Amino acid sequence: MAAPRITDGVEAESTETGSTQPNPSSGDFKRPQFGTRFLTDPRQVFQHNAWDNVEWTEEQEKAAKKKVSENNHPLPPEKQEEYDNRANEYWNEFYTIHENRFFKDRHWLFTEFPELAPQCNTNHEPHPDTSSSDINQQNGCDKKQSRDFAPSSGDNCDFPGSSATYRILEVGCGVGNTVFPILKTNNDSGLFVYCCDFSSTAVELVKTNPEYDLNRCFAFVHDLSDAEASFPFPDETLDVIVLIFVLSALHPDKMQASISRLARLLKPGGVMLLRDYGRYDMAQLRFKKGRCLSENFYVRGDGTRVYFFTQDELHELFTAAGLEKVQNLVDRRLQVNRGKQLTMYRVWIQCKYRKAS
Template sequence: MELSKNEKFPSDIKMAPSEKEVESKEESSPRIPRQTKTSTARVLSHEDLERLSGDQALVSDFKHMKLEKEAQKNWDLFYKRNTTNFFKDRHWTTREFEELKACREFESQRLVLLEAGCGVGNCIFPLLEDDLRIFIYACDFSPRAVEFVKQNPLYCPERCCAFQCDLTKDDLRGNVPEGSVDVVTLIFVLSAIHPDKMKLALQNISRVLKPGGIVLFRDYGLYDHAMLRFKAGSKLGENFYVRQDGTRSYFFSKECLAELFEESGFQSVANDYVFRETVNKKEGLCVPRVFLQSKFTKPDQSQSS
């Protein structure tokens, strides 16, 4: 993020790379990682609770508005610095979300998927390689990320359509026919959107999703290790923080997420915390990660009536 000399965001121990690198390394592993699904939030130690309760100072309104105004630029700069080398391909999606394989009504049916927040294609290209009967719409906030998708040798306009989109204000129907999508993947995306605008993004997604279609969700959960590592001066709001590079992250409770989707017209199918321990052998640390992994469906009005 480009700031004047007098406008510096507080350091958060290089939160951006450490948080994202953990996710990147886990996703690249071909083996099934050790993880636990649960309906209850992580229980914090007394020390962690005191640390969180003591961090109530919020970033100034000026910096808050500046972050919102420059959100796209900050993600574009992230991809300029890291190109396609930061996140690993997400080969775990079909293992975690069986709907990517099983939601077809008949074997030869072409599955239409929207990857909302596609980044440089770490989710879509493994799916395109693995499933010849899939068509993917892929959009991202960052124009640079979309260009990386289009430059990938596996990108084929007959099987994939990538475009730049701000989910909170750009109507998806400009690129995706209304009610045409079977499955939407929303993976580590909603957390980067301002909480006040999350509902707008979900309503936008709903317009292109078929009745009976499903949203597959995975994102940062409440009390994830990354949330506890932010230093004072990084807090934007409740469970909402800014990283050193100006990108932002929200940490969801399952209750908050369910309410958000339900208010946007969806019904909950599954909504669980995923606890995972990541071992940093170099530093001798065991890092507790918390994600939310959920499924929400768009009601089929004809069936319900």
């Protein structure tokens, strides 16, 4: 389980994988997709660590709405501004405290988001005109640009990973709990993974990880809420953008511009993948009075912030950015602590939206 002060995003990923599964390195490993384990007999509730698509009773939903309504007393504007101005400081402190004490098992990614799995890009081979010397030259450019950050048009290569045939960006990468499983699982020579985070501390932890390989990955600091901030690659470059419990950390007023900016980075046919907090998740109901910043937007005890979405809100954000819906589902899960005989209701939303070809 996660360390006591780890925020709900990490708590979420530490519990959402359910009961113990076989080692993913074994050839016959296959993690069940979410939505396949149903609780039909309440007497069996403690048989597994989690149950999928648990229907709430009318009383449960009414109690959740009442709890949220009772705590909906926003902090004074000056206090809200302080949390906004010091957001970078709070996230740096978070990663300084916790460093690598995070749950690492994200193999569910390849079940829920097969776009990240090797079989999705096995057809993306290097261009036949690309020689091994070109690739080595490209690798050298990547290393140079990782120091300089801004691509130079005078170089033979335009940006880190420019020779890749399949490019993935994770926004809000933290310490690399998504990036490194992708790199370890996917040996496609045409794959290149970008990862960025608001916290310079988190990015430094990624770069110092022994599995960080400049030939296949490029980590950089980026403020997603700044729609004018540049990226180290051009628009319409990426095949996949991943956002795992990260959009919820932004101020609601900055979400639309952020998603619209990310959408411009996708190639035609590229997809944006999201998993984040849903309305009335246990984490939302746990907040006490004095933690509300605005409707459904809260500040945790460590100063980091979190928003709780509805499906419609996310649909509006993505479609306003010009993307088409592939998937938008709510995952209501019953988490079980079998040792303490406790049950906890989690609500997450999972989305896939595609840029028109």
